[in-house]
Structures are given as structure tokens and as C-alpha cells.
Amino acid sequence: MTDAIEKTPHHHGNLRAALIESGVSILIEDGLSKLTLRRCAARAGVSHAAPAHHFNGVAGLRAAISEEGFRIFRNYMLDARNNAGSNAHERLKAICRGYIYFAIDNPALFELAFSIKVIGDLQTKPETDTVAVGYDVLRETCAPFVPENGDPFIVESQVWSLIHGYATLQLTGRFGGTTPEHPCGPGFDQVISLLDHLPVLRGT
Amino acid sequence: MTDAIEKTPHHHGNLRAALIESGVSILIEDGLSKLTLRRCAARAGVSHAAPAHHFNGVAGLRAAISEEGFRIFRNYMLDARNNAGSNAHERLKAICRGYIYFAIDNPALFELAFSIKVIGDLQTKPETDTVAVGYDVLRETCAPFVPENGDPFIVESQVWSLIHGYATLQLTGRFGGTTPEHPCGPGFDQVISLLDHLPVLRGT
């Protein structure tokens, strides 16, 4: 094949990465219920027990795929924010749009990522990536609304709760479908307008 | 038909109800991943294939247990609201507390109930019980904040998104644990304070 470009360091080359990639594809094509160790193995062209040498059971595989999902998720928010103006409220709504776009584009990946229980405490260690890669984007974008010497977690948790609740309720079909006019669903602007009340306390 | 409620009308009596009850117990004791047709059957003392005559596969069993969960869920909100004053904001925060109490007391049941995709549209048919038993409680409690001849769905979706997002993020361990001082988690009051901005537009 193209082994001339990169040599194969092991038997397969890099099976761990290949299994994660297979898992993401299965997630997109067949949904969360079809994401199994054996299917990932078959798709990657290895035996059914090969993944055991790279992940700690099916939970480990799901966690690894979830991490990959969070990275994609973070890019969605960054892209949306980059396409917004410099206004603090516009930037905040932009990452919310990115949040919903990711959930709608990758529902199974979103469901997987947020179905995994977190061990640590986010308020204690907000910088921990295992909790949620992409939290830094939320923190940055919420900063203009945090009082001087105030606790940033207050605004962050308000925004996160609102947008995450909308995303999950939208994804489970409780807020109506999406249309070209309303790619985030018909209720998105109305729900997100609750954040208009947040006062800008720190200059751009 | 109803000639003998207490007598056993069929072989088992009322296997369907017994299976649902078994399922709720399994959910509470062992978690969502252990909720299987065969376990419910074994717990109810019947053969592994008996549930097939009462539910449409495992999805049917989960849907039936979910319905039961929504009824309990609704009672949580009603109880909380009954223990609140007549102030519109107090009543709104009360059902939010009931929402979180249910999620924390019955995490697996909460997860199951909101993991099921809804077919219909809630905005089109808000009165449909299959979408969410208990939506009537939300509608009633949000009514004071809805403008005359306004769309009630706006405020309802704002409140629902905020509280549901907080519930799921709390349940997945992203907002820290609960303490006797903060039975809904340390961030609950802060998040819910976002609803203080809602103006009361219709008298009690």
C-alpha cells in the first residue's frame, strides 16, 4: 500500500488510532448502539480480541472515541466564534451555535461524549481535559460577563446548562426538527435570548 | 372485563405490570446497563421469552418503564411546587428543584426516560403525553411569565433547557457532588437565578 510513506512500527502499524477511527465511522453510519468492540475490530481488519491490547474493555474504547469527539466538538465552537464579530454577546451566541451544530451533525458522538460519567470535579479542576475538552472555549467566551475578582463558574454554568439542555432536548426530538431557515431548530433564538440579560462587566 | 380486579385473570395475573415493576427495581439497584429483558423476566419469575408477549422487544420494555418514570417525575415536581409559596418565581424554582431531586434520586430512570427519542413534535402537539408526561406542570408554572396572547413555548423552552441541562451535567459529574447543604449541587441556585430576569406579566 502506502507503506513507503510511513513505516509500520508494529504488527498493524497503529491499531489504536485505526480502531478509534473505525469507531467514529461506525458511530456516524450506524449509531451508538452498534458501536461494539467486535465491529470496530472487524472494520479495522483485525481479530475480535485485538482491541483488548489497546483499550480497557468496551468502556475504554468508548472513552477514547469520546475524547476524539470532544476535540471535534471544540473545533465546532471555535469555528463558529471565528465567524462572529467582536461583540461579547455575539461571541457567546456563536459558541452556542457551534455547540448545537456539532450535536446535530454528530448526534451519536455527542450522545456518547456526554453519556460518560466524570470522576473528578469540574469546579475544583476546571482545567482538567478529561472533564471536557473545550471548556477553555467556554471560559474565554464567558469572561466578559464575569465580575472583577468574581467566580467565573457562575456564568459558565448558566450558559453551559442552557445550551446543553437545549441540545439534548433538541436531539431527542422534543423541540421540533430543523429546517434550512432554522438549522439549530425553531426555538434556538428564543432560548438563547435568555442570555441577553447578562451584563457585560469587562471590556472587550 | 373488570369483574375481578383482585383475582388472577390470566396465567400470571398481570405480568406486564410485574415486569415494569421489576424493571424499575433493576434500574434502581443495578443501573441502566443491567436492564435487560431476561433479567426482568427472571426477577418476575417467568421464562426469558415471556416478556415478548407484553412488550415490543427491549425497546418496548424500556418505553413502558420510561412512562412509569415520567409519572414519578411529575409527582416530584408537583410535590415541590405544593411546598412552595404562591409567588410565581418561587413556584418556578420549586418545580426546578423537583426536577433535580428526581434526577438525583433516580439517575438511571432519568437517564432512561430522556434517552428515548420522541417521534412527534412538542411545539405542534404539546399536550401529547408520549412526549413528556409532566409537561402540563411546566406549562402551568410558566404561565405567569407568558405575555397576553403570547406563545407559551418560548418561556417553557427557556426554563426546560436550563433545568434539563443542569440536571444532565450534574448527573454526569460535571458540576460537583451534592451535599446536605446543597442537595441539588453547589451551582444550582446560581444557575437557576438566570430565571430571576423573567418578568411576571400575568397576575397570580
Added chain:
DNA sequence: CATTTTAAATTGACAGTGTCAACTTTACAG
């Protein structure tokens, strides 16, 4: 009351699934 009919439940089978132990292959260190 006896017989037929039909719903309820059982049994057995099959294809998947996760997980473990034992085995084979192969890359790399010495």
C-alpha cells in the same frame, strides 16, 4: 358439562456481544 378456541407462557435455538485464557507471530533488544 364437554369441546374448541385462543391467549399466555415455556422451551430451544441462533446470532451477536464482552471478556478471559492460551497460543502464535513478530518486532526489537541484547
Added chain:
DNA sequence: CTGTAAAGTTGACACTGTCAATTTAAAATG
């Protein structure tokens, strides 16, 4: 060149959902 340990395979086991065939028992019918 050889030994070793990692990487991957094979086979097995206990689960799972689902289906077909069967038995059981309640209800309907004559």
C-alpha cells in the same frame, strides 16, 4: 543470532435479544 516481550489470534464461556415451535390453561362455544 537469539531471547523476550509485546501484538495479534484462536477458542471458549456467559450473557444478550429474538424468533419458531410447543405446551399450558383460561375462556368461549356448543
